[in-house]
Amino acid sequence: MTPKDWADDVEDDEDEATSDLAKRLGAKLPDPSDAEPTSTTTDSPAVASLASRIGGLSTDAQPAPVASKDKERPRLNPQAPLFARSLAGVKADRTTPSSAAPAEDKPAAATTIPAAPATATPSSDDKKEKAAEMNDDGWGPGPTNGDDASAKMDAASGLISSDSRFEVEVKLADLQADPNSPLYSAKTFEELPLHKDLLKGIYAAGFTKPSKIQEKALPLLLANPPTNLIGQSQSGTGKTAAFTLDMLSRVDPALMTPQAICVAPSRELARQIQEVVDKLGQFTQIKTFLAVPQSWQRNVKIDKHILIGTPGTIYDMISRRGRIFDEKMIRVFVLDEADEMIQLQGLGDQTFNIKKLLPPDTQHVLFSATFPDHVRTFAQLFAPNANHIYLKQEEVTVDAIKQLYLVCDNEEGKFEALSRLYDSMTIGQSIVFVKRRTTADDIANRLISEGHAVASLHGEKDHANRDETLDGFRNGKTKVLITTNVLSRGIDIQQVNMVVNYDIPTIGPDSNSQPDLETYIHRIGRTGRFGRKGCSVTFVHDQRSQDEVNEIMELTGRPMKKIDASNEDDLDKLDKALKAAMKGPN
Numbered sequence: 001m002t003p004k005d006w007a008d009d010v011e012d013d014e015d016e017a018t019s020d021l022a023k024r025l026g027a028k029l030p031d032p033s034d035a036e037p038t039s040t041t042t043d044s045p046a047v048a049s050l051a052s053r054i055g056g057l058s059t060d061a062q063p064a065p066v067a068s069k070d071k072e073r074p075r076l077n078p079q080a081p082l083f084a085r086s087l088a089g090v091k092a093d094r095t096t097p098s099s100a101a102p103a104e105d106k107p108a109a110a111t112t113i114p115a116a117p118a119t120a121t122p123s124s125d126d127k128k129e130k131a132a133e134m135n136d137d138g139w140g141p142g143p144t145n146g147d148d149a150s151a152k153m154d155a156a157s158g159l160i161s162s163d164s165r166f167e168v169e170v171k172l173a174d175l176q177a178d179p180n181s182p183l184y185s186a187k188t189f190e191e192l193p194l195h196k197d198l199l200k201g202i203y204a205a206g207f208t209k210p211s212k213i214q215e216k217a218l219p220l221l222l223a224n225p226p227t228n229l230i231g232q233s234q235s236g237t238g239k240t241a242a243f244t245l246d247m248l249s250r251v252d253p254a255l256m257t258p259q260a261i262c263v264a265p266s267r268e269l270a271r272q273i274q275e276v277v278d279k280l281g282q283f284t285q286i287k288t289f290l291a292v293p294q295s296w297q298r299n300v301k302i303d304k305h306i307l308i309g310t311p312g313t314i315y316d317m318i319s320r321r322g323r324i325f326d327e328k329m330i331r332v333f334v335l336d337e338a339d340e341m342i343q344l345q346g347l348g349d350q351t352f353n354i355k356k357l358l359p360p361d362t363q364h365v366l367f368s369a370t371f372p373d374h375v376r377t378f379a380q381l382f383a384p385n386a387n388h389i390y391l392k393q394e395e396v397t398v399d400a401i402k403q404l405y406l407v408c409d410n411e412e413g414k415f416e417a418l419s420r421l422y423d424s425m426t427i428g429q430s431i432v433f434v435k436r437r438t439t440a441d442d443i444a445n446r447l448i449s450e451g452h453a454v455a456s457l458h459g460e461k462d463h464a465n466r467d468e469t470l471d472g473f474r475n476g477k478t479k480v481l482i483t484t485n486v487l488s489r490g491i492d493i494q495q496v497n498m499v500v501n502y503d504i505p506t507i508g509p510d511s512n513s514q515p516d517l518e519t520y521i522h523r524i525g526r527t528g529r530f531g532r533k534g535c536s537v538t539f540v541h542d543q544r545s546q547d548e549v550n551e552i553m554e555l556t557g558r559p560m561k562k563i564d565a566s567n568e569d570d571l572d573k574l575d576k577a578l579k580a581a582m583k584g585p586n
């Protein structure tokens, strides 16, 4: 049982069997006192012992040499046309034993580019001050990261300029690196070492310039020799394209075997990532394979270049040692939603098992909108000597998402309020998150019986049904989707302008649960994509849920406007506010 799995039918994020590694190992992870250790060395016996028992992880700043394994690795094709620019250094790296383990052999020192005290947690006084700053309209303070002008809408696109709204802090693994070098920030895609066929794909996707995270991450990801990267940026800011372009740049299309692996916590997210890779790579010869349950056959080799899937399936494939694909050919391992993918009480054991079988000089790329402190320690063990891009703590949520909470009389009052909100939910598209699969089906059925058009999706439904439901929602056939945490992360549907937390996400047994801040942040991040407008409504129906909302406000430092569901005036105001919030410019 994982903390998110205490109740039998509470949704888990991955529909494959996952075991509880921490429990099996009898280890409890300490809370690191230093949120950002700059070395993979750890003084913590628990982390060290756990890491060594996991295997494949070094708790030492000087990992074992990799030359013997590397000898067996087939060479890349230097004639491959796609890689004239970006792969050149990879080839050099692979053929020079002394630089065979670039990511792990470097000193684990960090250089910070901006001077911002980025990862300090705001004091509770700071948070109170922020709450007091709440605007009269109750929608909370405006942008807090400095430059209001930068948050202005791009008149042509209707989007918020990403210029300085989504600031990030970069830490370089290599002390020698010049932090002022333009290499570490790219204002255009052309100045990056991207093949022209990838540039064509980027423009065909409608991207004109890199977002903030792409601007910072791509030069680091594409530099040679390859270096690990741990990257954090708010939901909907373009992390997928960043790691996608890295994978597309580092595989050799002439070699018909997987050379990059990307794991994600759900089949739906894996499918979505595959679509992005296919779209950006459409002018190349690079092919992708979706590695999810039932998508592969035993003893049939995969001849595609990039594997995208869920960790249980990929581990199943890779553990057949060469019969499905040759793991020695993998050079990039991407973890999307990385904090979730390395959680020991969840998907972490599968992800670590995959890592153990990959060549030690594989480039590890970890991205997420959230990296809680205790996960950062593991992230740094997983991706030693990585470059880091972390968000300032107070900027983890997206300003363009207006957050409010709706006070209902009791559990039944939540359903009445949801039904009452249906019209607002269908102005654009909405996702309603519940805790249990049975609740998803129940409220979907009740809304349908009242004449509303909604669909439900959760991990107990069969795969074809899940794919069909999400496709129907993606193409706008369904306007309201009732779901569980299975869709809380990564799903990118730009028309979603409202998220309802019918149940507040929590961790732990019902008798002693805590609000699950990370899941809250990811859930509301299904709206407000790439600068679009959005709003979230969290239902409160008793003292406990009120306390949980208070704690979320405290932790995010963002106030939420309170609406009373029993007050018709309030509800009318809510309708108007929702309509205003979801239409027109910010």
Ligand SMILES: Nc1ncnc2c1ncn2[C@@H]1O[C@H](COP(=O)(O)OP(=O)(O)OP(=O)(O)O)[C@@H](O)[C@H]1O
Binding pocket: 206, 207, 208, 209, 210, 211, 214, 233, 234, 235, 236, 237, 238, 239, 240, 241, 368, 369, 489, 490, 491, 492, 494, 525, 526, 529, 530
């Ligand atoms: N440079 C760009 N220009 C315009 N649109 C972009 C650019 N990069 C990404 N996008 C779009 O922004 C949207 C959000 O991107 P993406 O899904 O990668 O966000 P994310 O940061 O991975 O979010 P999450 O944390 O929720 O997974 C997508 O629809 C994508 O097509």
